[in-house]
Amino acid sequence: GAVVSQHPSWVICKSGTSVKIECRSLDFQATTMFWYRQFPKQSLMLMATSNEGSKATYEQGVEKDKFLINHASLTLSTLTVTSAHPEDSSFYICSARDSARDRDSPLHFGNGTRLTVT
Amino acid sequence: EDKVVQSPLSLVVHEGDTVTLNCSYEVTNFRSLLWYKQEKKAPTFLFMLTSSGIEKKSGRLSSILDKKELFSILNITATQTGDSAVYLCAVRTGTASKLTFGTGTRLQVTL
Secondary structure, three states: OOOEEEEOOEEEEOOOOOEEEEEEEOOOOOOEEEEEEEOOOOOEEEEEEEEOOOOOEEOOOOOOOOEEEEEEEOOEEEEEEOOOOHHHOEEEEEEEOOOOOOOOOOOEEOOOEEEEEO | OOEEEEEOOEEEEEOOOOEEEEEEEEOOOEEEEEEEEEOOOOOEEEEEEOOOOOOEEEOOEEEEEEOOOOEEEEEEOOOOHHHOEEEEEEEEEOOOOEEEEOOOEEEEEEO
């Protein structure tokens, strides 16, 4: 079945540094990927829609300069948390839709990245 | 603003019980409603519903959508401890296939 690989699965970084998270679709192509953020015991909040070869679309309230998204190929999207602060500590999950399937096919999720900023 | 509300927020039942989880929504440009199960990491897909009144079934799990009343239910019969998880309801809207998630229902099945 469709697999989405997210790396790293967890990362600890110091305040002020940047962290890059990768999301890869392993056996399908994804022109669109989505980045979510999940706080403890809360639901997934959509941060941005990543579009291959074009700029990402950010949800209201999400700082595009802080959360840089690059979708340079049909199988890879990256999220870079720049100048991380402790309040950025969270669980980040990506999801992808198989471009070969219709628009209403289910999204496939990565295993998430737990970011802790000290 | 699109809104998806799930109830109850949490639930503790005994193994063998039947549970019903609720999801109501207020969105523009509805396309479909999806149920996911999240244990520790990635949500895993359970059902996708697009039409009212047609039950989808997979083993002990079943789900149905009411597009007039804007809600869906997820039923789990003969619950097992392995059913313990957070169940997420999500509504897909618009041409971008964006998913808006509900708050989730945390289900705990005890022996």
